[in-house]
Amino acid sequence: MRTGAEYLASLKDGRRVYVDGVAVDDVAHHPAFAPIARTIAELFDLAHGPAFAHDGVNRLFVPPRSREDLTAFRSAATVWAEHTHGWVGRSPDHVGAFAAAFAAHPEAFAERLAPNVVAFQRRVAEQSLYVSYAIVPPQVSRATPASAWEGDLIQVGVAEERADGIVVRGAQMLATGGAVADEILVSCIKPLTAEDTDFAISFAVPVGAAGLKLHCRRPYAPAATSRFDYPLTSRFDETDALLVFDDVFIPWERVFVYRDIAGLRRQFFETGAHVLGNWQAQIRFAVKLRFLAGLARKVAAVNGVDRFPGVVEKLGELASLTSLVESAVLAAEYAAQPDDQGMWRPDAQALYGVMGLQAELYPRVLAILRDLVGGGVLQVPSSVADMTSAETRPDIDRYVHSPGVPAEERVKLFKLVWDAIGSEFAGRHHQYEMFYAGAPFVAKGYAFRNYDFDTALAAVDSFLASYDTETP
Ligand SMILES: Cc1cc2nc3c(=O)[nH]c(=O)nc-3n(C[C@H](O)[C@H](O)[C@H](O)COP(=O)(O)OP(=O)(O)OC[C@H]3O[C@@H](n4cnc5c(N)ncnc54)[C@H](O)[C@@H]3O)c2cc1C
The missing domain is CATH 1.20.140.10 (Butyryl-CoA Dehydrogenase, subunit A, domain 3)
Structure with a gap:
């Protein structure tokens, strides 16, 4: 399991995180993101304790296979939650649990993509990754799904299929913690119609992937003048970001659901x-x-x-x-x-x-x-x-x-x-x-x-x- 320091060092990867009109050079040292990055690093250090141990990896990233596993999951998740008193909503165990359940149910995915979810969970567990997610279409109009919106690929969708992967274009909301995560799971949990197959995708993308941009809402941490005055804001402002994909290449190994509306539902619910x-x-x-x-x-x-x-x-x-x-x-x-x-x-x-x-x-x-x-x-x-x-x-x-x-x-x-x-x-x-x-x-x-x-x-x-x- 990696340490908090290793996690912090990995964040300088060329990611495009925007605040106030400019790209942040190094999130781990920027006043908007350094506090929450430090808090996440503390969680990764805590995960070296006995409550988290499961075959050499963090049990929060592993599917529970017994009642005892479930109880141990709760205990470990409680240790992490108590470290922030519940003020970090999307700690790494949230999407980690999704990844674990995906991998326990490869049968819920198309046969050729199923090995990818197994590899995803293994990567999350073995490298102790912080994965955030964006699984909701941008709030353009809720009267219709994206296929009826003006303009092509406003919601993130398939722009091109290639032999080695897909190119995605568009936006998705709202990646809490995305600016300081390692990867983001991108999918769509809102119901889609038969016209929306271009949007019926699921994949994991490294935050530093070429063409991926994160437009953050106003961060609150920089205005937290001291720990005494803002004891929560100064440590736990996770930030939320709209993701924009400017033709981002996603290799097939990272794709879990592809142009498959029923597959999206199976991914979230059957697993x-x-x-x-x-x-x-x-x-x-x-x-x-x-x-x-x-x-x-x-x-x-x-x-x-x-x-x-x-x-x-x-x-x-x-x-x-x-x-x-x-x-x-x-x-x-x-x-x-x-x-x-x-x-x-x-x-x-x-x-x-x-x-x-x-x-x-x-x-x-x-x-x-x-x-x-x-x-x-x-x-x-x-x-x-x-x-x-x-x-x-x-x-x-x-x-x-x-x-x-x-x-x-x-x-x-x-x-x-x-x-x-x-x-x-x-x-x-x-x-x-x-x-x-x-x-x-x-x-x-x-x-x-x-x-x-x-x-x-x-x-x-x-x-x-x-x-x-x-x-x-
Ligand atoms: C602080 C914060 C953090 C978030 N973090 C994440 C994250 O990490 N990852 C992620 O994927 N998402 C995240 N979200 C987004 C979240 O998933 C969405 O806000 C949620 O799915 C609701 O969608 P919406 O905001 O577009 O609201 P809408 O669906 O637009 O709803 C707005 C209003 O319209 C009403 N409405 C809309 N459609 C209907 C309908 N068909 N019938 C009746 N009423 C309707 C709703 O009841 C509501 O009152 C976050 C949101 C917030 C506020």
Whole structure:
């Protein structure tokens, strides 16, 4: 397994990452990307610990073959998530889990491309790669798929087929972490029509591939003036990027699905990749909710309101919401079954059930936290400089403290809360938790399709059959 330092050194590969109109020369040393690259490097160093060991590779990149493997997967994913307290959504275990499930199901791919998914997973595991993904068409119009859009190949698609591979052109959204990843899995999870076969592709591309450009949204890390003022932004801003492919050559060995609309669905759903990858996402989400519940509990105690019945009720609601996600993670593991290829799949009903609520659950958690902190998050000095200035510090010490909590501790806590609920980083996280697995109607669609309605309907039918007009 490679070290964090090896990962960081590998990032200078000629990648075209754009910020403010110019290409960044070296992401590992640029203020927008260096902090998250360092955090990912820390994860790779952590992976040398016993929780991750599996035949000499990181178990998070290997298909779980037993119930014990699944439990060990959760433990390792939890170690990584706890390192960032869940604030890095697309850590390398997310797409790593997709790659693992692909490789466990070569039969879900066209025969000539199936060896490529096996080689992909082996490369990810043996080289401990950080793979990001972009699997959603750019938001041009959702009224029709891309074949009906004006202009050729706006969504990334096949521009040319060659003997040794394909040339792809167009764009795809939205590679979280793409700027500091090793490779990006590019595909399309949105339903396509028969006219869209040019877009029905899946491949892995090195971020430094010739012709690939990453247009990043505004990075927040450079504006994070200090760790004290922005404790989350300063370490965990993953960045998100629109990918643009200017005729990028993809050798056949890197192609997994080719002009095959049904193959795209099989890739995500028949392989179990969507379930395993999103179970990892819920493991991470549970860790983050625990952190937010802890923040709320601490703020309430510092402000001396934690014994008021109304506040206890709000903290109780937070506890309920957090427990719901924690329990769903465990329920998905408890009800897991091996599939026909021997991969242990977390239970889809438990997983999608809680995922379907995420777009309401996360904003509700933020609303409770906002309610509990009141103006305390604004009653903080402008920056850490006010804490070290002899002119301003005495007022802060005198007026910005709580019983038993000196000013520095209080300010530190409330600045952390602001970075979790109010900063630009926090706003992006709000959007992330609502959309990372698809728009809310998509997530609820998964819940609908995976819930055992047959049993629910049978219960209603049997009850209805138990009486009629003659029943006393
Ligand atoms: C912070 C962040 C990070 C992300 N990271 C990644 C990533 O790493 N990789 C990746 O591939 N993607 C990523 N995404 C993209 C994510 O997958 C998409 O946002 C998601 O699939 C929804 O697509 P959309 O944003 O185009 O929204 P849309 O699908 O355009 O939805 C916008 C609104 O229109 C409604 N709507 C659209 N179509 C319908 C319909 N048919 N019926 C009813 N309502 C409809 C939706 O309900 C929603 O309210 C990220 C998104 C965010 C916000």
